[in-house]
Amino acid sequence: xxxxxxxxxxxxxxxxxxxxxxxxxxxxxxxxxxxxxxxxxxxxxxxxxxxxxxxxxxxxxxxxxxxxxxxxxxxxxxxxxxxxxxxxxxxxxxxxxxxxxxxxxxxxxxxxxxxxxxxxxxxxxxxxxxxxxxxxxxxxxxxxxxxxxxxxxxxxxxxxxxxxxxxxxxxxxxxxxxxxxxxxxxxxxxxxxxxxxxxxxxxxxxxxxxxxxxxxxxxxxxxxxxx
Numbered sequence: 730x731x732x733x734x735x736x737x738x739x740x741x742x743x744x745x746x747x748x749x750x751x752x753x754x755x756x757x758x759x760x761x762x763x764x765x766x767x768x769x770x771x772x773x774x775x776x777x778x779x780x781x782x783x784x785x786x787x788x789x790x791x792x793x794x795x796x797x798x799x800x801x802x803x804x805x806x807x808x809x810x811x812x813x814x815x816x817x818x819x820x821x822x823x824x825x826x827x828x829x830x831x832x833x834x835x836x837x838x839x840x841x842x843x844x845x846x847x848x849x850x851x852x853x854x855x856x857x858x859x860x861x862x863x864x865x866x867x868x869x870x871x872x873x874x875x876x877x878x879x880x881x882x883x884x885x886x887x888x889x890x891x892x893x894x895x896x897x898x899x900x901x902x903x904x905x906x907x908x909x910x911x912x913x914x915x916x917x918x919x920x921x922x923x924x925x926x927x928x929x930x931x932x933x934x935x936x937x938x939x940x941x942x943x944x945x946x947x948x949x950x951x952x953x954x955x956x
Contacts, residue, residue, distance in 0.1 A: 730861045730881060731928025732788040736777060737889045737915055738908035739799035744770040744893030746803045749812030749903035759819060766897075767890040773799055774886020778879035796912070803905040812903045823899030833895050837937075840888065844933040857881065861928025918943055 748766035751757045757765065773795065780791040825832040848854040856877050859867040868874050897903055922939030924931025 730857060730878060731864075731926070732781065732878070732881070733792060733916070733926070734774075734777060734882065734885045735789070735792040735912045736773065736796040736799055737885065737892075738911040739796045739803065740770050740773040740886055740889035741893040741896065741908040741911070742905055743773065743799045743803040743806070744890040745897045745903045745907060746807045746812075746905055748894060748897055750806055752815075753812045759816065763894055766894050767887060770886040770888070770890020770893060771883050772886065773889070774883040775879065777886065778882030781882060782875040782878040800905075800909075807903065807905045809905060813901065815897075815901050820898055820901055823895055823897070823901075833899065836891070836895060840891070841933055841937050848933060853877065853880070858929055861925075861930070863929075914943065 744766045747769040748762050751765045752759060752762035755762075777788075777792055777795055780786045780795070781788050784791075822832050822836065827835045848857065856867070856872045859870070859872055860874055860877060864874060892908075896907065918939040919931070919936050920926060920939070921942060922931065922935030922937070924936060
């Protein structure tokens with residue numbers, strides 16, 4: 730749509746902190762704590778969407794502000810303390826295997842496939858590209874631009890919450906400073922994957938390939954001793 734979300738790393742962090750806090754201090758069962766994690770990310774995305782679609786704050790400014798706010802919330806909720814001691818079963822989604830593949834990689838594949846189908850096979854997907862190409866024309870064509878943007882930013886928050894859950898499962902601890910600066914990696918992967926920052930062009934498959942290229946380069950450089 731030509732928008733941007735700089736707060737994904739902070740939403741990941743606050744979602745992970747809520748997961749740990751609700752499990753350890755509120756004594757919620759893990760499934761409910763994970764649900765709270767996903768809801769936290771979604772609500773964070775909804776707030777971004779409201780600011781951008783209805784208050785008309787430019788996406789760069791709105792998400793830059795919420796980047797700081799959500800990071801502050803994660804620090805405030807956690808009091809800079811980590812949560813540890815998760816059950817062994819919790820580590821499955823971050824460390825386990827589904828057949829020959831890591832469980833987190835399977836989650837990534839499912840998310841990519843579902844998003845690809847959403848963008849390429851649904852009316853909502855066509856609306857998204859139309860808004861990116863020409864928002865004014867899309868609005869005159871009867872497309873509910875504000876609602877589409879709201880859904881998109883909420884979805885971005887949901888994915889950040891899911892990433893917070895997977896990351897916590899991977900390291901089996903929560904930290905408020907996790908994913909600091911990850912928004913730059915996200916933007917790089919998206920742009921490298923062929924998505925136009927001006928909107929109207931791009932695919933989730935391209936983004937996944939951009940992510941793969943960045944990961945291969947980073948790991949390869951570490952293996953040859955470049956830091």
